[in-house]
Amino acid sequence: METKNEIPELNRNLYPDIEPYSTGFLKVSDLHTVYWEQSGNPNGHPVVFLHGGPGGGTSPSNRKFFDPEFYRIVLFDQRGAGKSTPHACLEENTTWDLVEDIEKLREHLEIPEWQVFGGSWGSTLALAYSQSHPDKVTGIVLRGIFLLRKKEIDWFYEGGAAAIYPDAWEPFRDFIPENERGSLINAYWKRLNSDDLERQYAAARAWTKWEMMTAHLLPNEETSKKGDDDKFSLAFARIENHYFVNKGFFSSDSFLLDNVEKIRHISTVIVQGRYDVCCPMMSAWDLHKAWPEAELKVVADAGHSANEPGIASELVAGNEKLKNIIMRNGP
Incomplete structure (x- = not known):
């Protein structure tokens, strides 16, 4: 005791x-x-x-x-x-x-x-x-x-997690034309590094919303809304994607x-x-x-x-x- x-x-x-x-x-x-x-x-x-x-x-x-x-x-x-x-x-x-x-x-x-x-x-x-x-x-x-x-990158960004969140996945996937979906990470890289800032923002919002919608066991509205914040989304999506393309x-x-x-x-x-x-x-x-x-x-x-x-x-x-x-x- x-x-x-x-x-x-x-x-x-x-x-x-x-x-x-x-x-x-x-x-x-x-x-x-x-x-x-x-x-x-x-x-x-x-x-x-x-x-x-x-x-x-x-x-x-x-x-x-x-x-x-x-x-x-x-x-x-x-x-x-x-x-x-x-x-x-x-x-x-x-x-x-x-x-x-x-x-x-x-x-x-x-x-x-x-x-x-x-x-x-x-x-x-x-x-x-x-x-x-x-x-x-x-x-x-x-x-x-x-x-x-x-295998971790492929699971979350190339379709594995879509088995659990198909509703959140499809807008993320569909942002990229079908002929570029062989590697979504690379397709997003092109857009997140575009000369057109609006194109960067659109890609950043799609990327960030996918991640925020899957972050909680039960849906969390406050977290999901982060994808609407262009300043946050741009840093989050660009830097993440940059690290993933370069394998950390x-x-x-x-x-x-x-x-x-x-x-x-x-x-x-x-x-x-x-x-x-x-x-x-x-x-x-x-x-x-x-x-x-x-x-x-x-x-x-x-x-x-x-x-x-x-x-x-x-x-x-x-x-x-x-x-x-x-x-x-x-x-």
Whole structure:
């Protein structure tokens, strides 16, 4: 009984809204400047939030996964996304540029090491960053695993997920003429990089609506409406498509799985919705098999979004678990 009492009950509720105590812009190259913010406890344990997409940007609700009394919460918008400039820019925009931006931000904020938190594309980037700089990472929380392998891209963008969402799929597919449907990713690339801005916007809306309509287990009107926002859609669709056409800028299809050895020792929690259509559970399962030391939490009644109740609850609990490990081990 005594041992049981030593394991604290983990909080699973999102924390209240908080405002940043500092914000700024960091010039990471001659071309790119990224927006960053800090909230929570200035003297707390640092954690960096890696948003999805790529191209999705951060939002105030992202702060609520972390105990603001314990964590120094760092959010930033990746190149071309959110408040970062230039908006929707694809030049000098690769996975490895972003990995180095994370390092530049860590150094700029004078943080020796930090916890890494990422969902969807954020999980891809969290793995790539942690494998590049394992000595700077104290713990990892991942959600909706995306390893950017060909079978994952084909599933969601070349017709696999259409089996579940034919009603959402057909407008996405039908935006492209029949003779170009051999590769929808490439057909969208042509339009998202057109000289005609209106053509870019139309393709971006179609792309974004498909993704937003499939992000939740149950339809979510607020998420679906993001596809109507041209500014958001353009960055989201252009940058995502650019990364997918370039296979994530990885040297092999199984790059992230092949490099798990570098981060095996880092305390990690993986949260995966059983019915995630965007990033199906096969990827979380493959990662779990390659990395059994990481804890896998499968949410039985959830899809892809971090804002679904079951997923949000496990994400908060994952951070609480790592918080307890840090408190137990001391500074």
